[in-house]
Amino acid sequence: MKRQLILEDGTVFIGEGFGSDIENTGEVIFNTSMTGYQEIISDPSNCGHIVTLTYPLIGNYGINRDDFESITPKISGLIVNEVCDHPSNFRSQLSLDDYFKAKNIPGLSGIDTRKLTRMIRQYGTLKGTICGLNVSVHDVVKQLNDMTLPTDLVKQVSTSSAYPSPGRGNRIVLVDFGMKHSILHELNKRDCDVIVVPYNTKAEEILSLSPDGIVLSNGPGDPKDVPEAIEMIKGVLGKVPLFGVCLGHQLFALANGAETEKMKFGHRGANHPVKDLTTGKIAITSQNHGYTVNKKSLEKAKLEVTHIALNDDTVEGLRHLEYPAFTVQFHPEASSGPDDTKSIFNDFLQMIENFKKEGEELCQNA
Template identity: 50%
Template sequence: MRGIIYLEDGTIYEGKGFGKAGTSVGEIVFNTSMTGYQEILTDPSYSGQIVNMTYPLIGNYGVNEIENESSKVHAKGLIVKEICKEYSNYMANIDIDSMLRNMGVVGVYDVDTRSITKKIRSCGSLKCLISNEDLSLDEIKKKLSEVELKHDFMKRVGTKEVISIKGKGPKIGVIDFGIKQNIIRNLISRDCDITIFPYNTSYDDIVKINPDGILLSNGPGDPKEATEAVETIKKIIKSIPTLGICMGHQVLALAVGGKTYKLKYGHRGGNHGVYDIERDRAYITSQNHGYVVDKESIEKDMIVTHINLNDETVEGMKHKTLPVFSVQFHPEGSPGPTDTSYIFDKFISMVKGE
């Protein structure tokens, strides 16, 4: 199949198609991870986005049945330099091409992904059409212009009903903006009694379970669109220990009167350096976000605990008086692989009052 990538500024990249035969439009972003393509594709935080992988060979260890971060692929498309269909890993049962075909996702390979990355770094994230259909340039332009990018995916990708996962430990309520399964696995491994709530659950319904702690999950889109959740979180943090991760970190900032803003091209990959000020130690972290917290806007109520070593953006914060803290990176993302799992331990200790 022919593959084509068309950016809103008129830039065209031609290659070969794989995955589902079709056409998609979304925001093009790049990810610098060398591994983890299965987790990236199934991460709800990539809803509405077309992912350009900077690592040149994708698919060499295949796809397995246990490492998905959700039940489906959320990305709108995948761009790679070279795909490997002859995978070599004892856990794998299908290749990356089959995964995309089964999940209905468009892919393009045999393009210069380094050039695409440089384009995004120069121009910022752009609206993009990805196709492996035989379309004319006029058809491509028309399809691109017909789609308006949305930024409120966090309202739609999470659970639509309350989910209970029993445990003998602390009772943790999770507000689901598009949670990754590995966050849930980390809570289960600490024997938490977990209740996962839909995005727009009211404060009154959440406190009915009498939670010992609240976790605000990761998720896609612009945190400013999470208006209902912001109002709920304002009430939650006054009385319940709270941890925010990624989108949860950003929404928490809005709940204390802070501001967020969009980065030029975001942080996406498994190699982002973060400095923990309190521990006086640096960590390599997994990240996937396009928005960050404005440092000056939170100084009244929050203390910055972590900073990004590349651009000095806020990577973590804690409340000055309340048992509330958050991180921008993914402590469950396992680049270490367990270097930053202390975030979950810290949360559980806080919930227990230790």
């Protein structure tokens, strides 16, 4: 069935609809990953996004039970050049079309995704609507220009109540701003005793759980839309080792007096080179963010830059100059993407051990 994508500037792309036939609106972005569409679709950081995939053939290995990053996808729509109707893979359980129908997500195929991506790169992310052909383009464009994108995205994807993921190692409180399950998986692999808490949990509540460490997860939207998290970070900083990923990295920067800003079209894909300024090594990373830490604003914060993006020199990692706390903008858990930086989880656990050792030494010398 013919459907269309209408952008706020009046541009129209007509293609074949798949999945749900509902009308959906969102921020149109692009992702350059060549694989991992299931992880992209289910990544909570894509809440409110209509995602354009630049790789031309999507759906060829189907949908399986193992590669989800969340149980309920919050993506607003998917734009592809070609969708595969008959996937072939030993893990495949259903097609992308069937999955989108089940989850009430609209998709659009058969359009020039290269042209759409060039537009986003030139003009920045655009608001758009996936809809049928029986609508007034003029009316939809007016609605898009009049509307304001939601600011409660983290609230939409965070857990509503705390829950455990038991282990016998270090007690980690994982603050869920839109957590990818792969972050929890990496902590579980290291036998951490994880307690996942909602985004608006107060510092006192977190500290009452006696954590050995705190992880700030990824998530969608503007970090300035989550002021309660910024206050929480201020309340735990220095008391417990802390590690932040993506949105957690941005919130950490704001809590320490730095500033964040919206990027023109963001970093979204699994091929972003990042340099570790401590070792000089370069890693290929998986990324999905539309905001960045303003490098100049770090001059007034007690933070140092540990990683930079080689494509545009943006900040990709921070370390506190006084307290045991560091963050990265990229996704060390990858999923999908390269495994170059998974050792960062080990670095975090080593930081916890060093913090414990320093505490024991202080007690002995008291």
